[in-house]
Amino acid sequence: MAVVLPVYETFSYSVPAHLSDQARPGMRVLVPFGRRTVTGYLIGPDRQTDSREIKQILDVLDDSPLFPETMIPFFQWIASYYMHPPGLVVNTALPAGLNMTDIAVLTIDENGIQALASSSTGPVEKSILAALSEGPASIKQLQKKIGRPVPWALIHRMRQRKWLLLDRRIEGGRIRPKTIRMVALEKSENFSRRLSRQRRAICDILKAEGDLSVPALKKRIPTAATLVRGMQKAGQVAVYEKTISRDPFGDPIEPDTTPRLTGEQTRAVRQMAPLLGRGFKTVLLAGVTGSGKTEVYLRLTRAAISKKMQVLVLVPEIGLISQTERRFRARFGERVAVLHSGLSRGERYDQWLRIVKEEAAIAIGARSCIFAPFTDVGLIIVDEEHDSSYKQETGLRYNARDLAVVRGRHHKALVILGSATPSVQSWHNVTIGKYDLATLSKRINRQPLPEIRTVDLSLSRDERGIQRYITPQLQKEIRNTLDEGNQALIFLNRRGFSAFPICAHCGQALRCKNCDISLTLHKKANAFRCHYCGFTKAATSACPSCGSEDIKLLGMGTEKVQEAMVQLFPDARVARMDRDTMNRKGAIVRLLKDLKHRRIDILVGTQMVAKGHDFPGITLVGVVCADLTLNFPDFRSGERTFQLLAQVAGRAGRGEHPGKVVLQTFNPDHFTIGAAKNQDFKKFFDQEISFRKALAYPPFSRMVAVRISGKDPQKTAEMAGKIGTNGRRMLANAGPGGSRVKLMGPIEAPLARIANRHRWQLLISSPDVAGLHRLVHELMQGPNSVATGRDIRVSVDVDPFFLM
DNA sequence: AGCACGCCGACT
């Protein structure tokens, strides 16, 4: 049994006789744990280590398992690989809002009121009593009310003096199946006697149409609710509760007709379909933007369900239902369950139940859909496998793309990873023969890929701030596009962080000589610094490649670009799409509608616009400054830039008019820019992989990032230092076996402060996964591990994505 | 996490 607490062990409990035929793996139980009562998950028997007394389960919380037993090894693998408590792993997988915990509730007691009035009562006690005199409160509520932490010792003293009472209340678990009241005709003769006209009408409706819900009856006869109650008493009808699924599907989706496949698509399907049911296999489906990957997924899914297999489809998170989801539902209708962030908690729970009960055979959704509770998955599809939204960045920091492969192996399933711009990792796996490769090299409508032109920003000498970045070439193209009545997309990945240094003369970014990573300016230290190894260079340094002292700090955002657009094109309707403008519910849908109906001429946006949406009216894509992502202090910045540019370029010319892309950059000769310009993934990969190999970055090693954060800058730095020295000592003691493990840092994180918390990170890497794992495990949980104080958080990120 | 225990400095 695994408790829903940050505890790494599992525990044994006995099942009392009256619950013994109910309790089964996959169910939740209520158990006494220490002095408390908490929820746990039955994940099979565990070895009991010592002779301690075994406690009894208090209750079984489910009638049927929430997940199949076959998923338990998967959960255990995750707990071990990501070094996360098993109970919290299961908790991350399950729909939110199910769990129960007991919490302490304080009430003012008989002596409390006098103590509140007495002058000898301490100030903290008084404020607690004052807060409680307004009514009972939990410890957390109390803390909020009086604005300071409440020590337990104090509560105990106050309890002993009978100033307050401590109760335990079980909270949570409020998500339940939704039920509806159904009305059925009684078979007895009770209603054969005379009936009122209204009652007669209800009987007739029920006789003709079978059982109906109360709301449905109300639509026919407005007073049905009262009538039914009377008829129930008279024994003419019976009322029962029926569980129903909350409807997460807004507009109904029309069934589609199956299109003809192109030759390439047919070949891809013929290559992959025979692999179904033949054991575990991973295939990378590399298909250019618009090449019809989705149709291939649909055919493979059809093949899988005709073999009675269950299918899992993962799509990137885009904040609303994706095009792919829509097409799966159009093709397979009722057999599809969806799991994405747009669902309410209740809807999500109902979709989950549909999968557990095997009412659905296909589950489609974002990242967390990898946990869909199928018993035996036969096919797993990961669309846009390179997408960073598959990586969860809080709590259990899993990568759903990687877990797809792991789950595929557990179920002996076929795993398809699809992308127009595959990750370096996946392509590497193809080159070493771990994955098969299937390709789609042409767009289905024979539309050519857009023509991409680069514009050298270092030749743009205008110094009037942002306007320097809207070059005459870009302006001219926008003007032409507007004059032709088409739409333009202006892309800038602003989610910028601190500005980074770049030579205004030759376009070289200032990089670390050890890590080939962009340096970051530290104003306080008046120096550029590497965030991997700590290498430092004076802030007054000249450009190492051309000697120019004209070092610019790049930093600007979409908001400024939008302003510039309004100024330059006063006749155009300009809109912006980024996290700042799109956080309100329904904002994206409204914007996409406006775009579709040509109520927007120029759309300025961040990478949000590069994802998944189909914009048929857009013929021009302008990339304001490709260098922003290229020079992040992160070894994957080149990979991300290539993917982003290729994806955003793929937005142009999806309709009947061919597309054009203007790509502005300080580095027109950089191989990443060159490869993106020619949409040449292989050329990019060949360069990138040699660079990764030389510096022993993934995929030639595995990485673990240990992140340390806290409010107090001094203490946080100290803790980071302590963990670092601890790790180095362990490495020294490990002998030759541990020598392949490399430890970098600790160093202040590129984003040195988020939400007032100071951040440090420690990077640990090794080509030997097991050795790396052993060291990190020992460092975090071993006997010499540094105890994590309460105000300093230490988190482990296995296979980190963003090293920021 | 949530709770208890036990060790220390600063007060009656």
Added chain:
DNA sequence: GTCGGCGTGCTC
């Protein structure tokens, strides 16, 4: 001498 703060450890 106790009170009350905080670091350390445990939960079948």
